[in-house]
Amino acid sequence: MKRSLLLILLLLISFSVFADAQSRRASKNSKNSKTNQKGNPAIVVDRRLAVLRRLPSLYAIPIQRMSVGREVLVLGEKKGDGVLFYRVRTSTNTVAWVQAEAVVGNFRKNDDQRLAKLVQSSDGFDQIDKAAIFLKTFPKSPLRPAILLLMGDLIEEEAIKISKKAARSLDRSEMAASGAPLHSFYLNFSSLDRYRKIGIRFLFNINTKSYHYDGESWLEIMSRFPKTTFAEEAQSRLETLKEKMSRKK
Numbered sequence: 001m002k003r004s005l006l007l008i009l010l011l012l013i014s015f016s017v018f019a020d021a022q023s024r025r026a027s028k029n030s031k032n033s034k035t036n037q038k039g040n041p042a043i044v045v046d047r048r049l050a051v052l053r054r055l056p057s058l059y060a061i062p063i064q065r066m067s068v069g070r071e072v073l074v075l076g077e078k079k080g081d082g083v084l085f086y087r088v089r090t091s092t093n094t095v096a097w098v099q100a101e102a103v104v105g106n107f108r109k110n111d112d113q114r115l116a117k118l119v120q121s122s123d124g125f126d127q128i129d130k131a132a133i134f135l136k137t138f139p140k141s142p143l144r145p146a147i148l149l150l151m152g153d154l155i156e157e158e159a160i161k162i163s164k165k166a167a168r169s170l171d172r173s174e175m176a177a178s179g180a181p182l183h184s185f186y187l188n189f190s191s192l193d194r195y196r197k198i199g200i201r202f203l204f205n206i207n208t209k210s211y212h213y214d215g216e217s218w219l220e221i222m223s224r225f226p227k228t229t230f231a232e233e234a235q236s237r238l239e240t241l242k243e244k245m246s247r248k249k
Contacts, residue, residue, distance in 0.1 A: 070090070
């Protein structure tokens with residue numbers, strides 16, 4: 001799996017170069033993007049910087065620290081203390097200021113590349129969470145197939161960990177005493193909850209008592225990017241998934 005992730009990283013870097021060239025051409029005759037009158041959707045990707053403040057200053061009174069995945073509407077911008085702040089409206093209609101690097105959005109040039117770098121530098125569930133945000137926010141990014149491939153591999157790695165955790169946590173005698181089907185306990189296992197909240201679905205092989213990624217990201221690669229190296233890699237993973245799901249023990 002380490003070799004697989006290294007391959008994806010190399011592909012991601014090569015696509016970053018291509019994406020940067022595309023972005024420069026697209027913005028050749030334009031200045032930095034400005035917010036529109038109604039505001040621009042953005043999403044929090046860096047909790048370390050996501051402090052909501054009453055004023056555009058690093059010394060201003062904090063209101064709250066927003067979590068990764070929080071959606072906001074960017075209404076304007078202003079510099080303060082050497083950084084750029086966005087004036088944002090939250091889902092609770094709070095209007096305040098947050099450092100610009102805390103969020104990403106389609107309205108801002110090169111944000112797909114910035115988030116891709118954050119995905120690469122993260123680990124564990126945080127890495128998967130950021131990858132899911134990337135796929136939600138940047139449907140047309142040239143980096144998308146690389147992130148799709150990485151996402152699938154990361155989730156399949158997590159599936160192995162969750163399978164081992166379920167084996168330790170779920171007691172056979174207690175499950176049998178309840179009268180509920182065995183597979184329902186596994187598919188209701190609490191460790192799956194946070195993945196499901198961000199749209200990730202696991203399959204379950206009742207014979208091997210193991211979870212596996214359902215392969216959604218690989219299928220998208222096959223559908224949208226059929227004549228690429230990514231499609232070859234995705235096809236290989238889908239064949240391996242089919243074999244894993246057919247195992248009897």
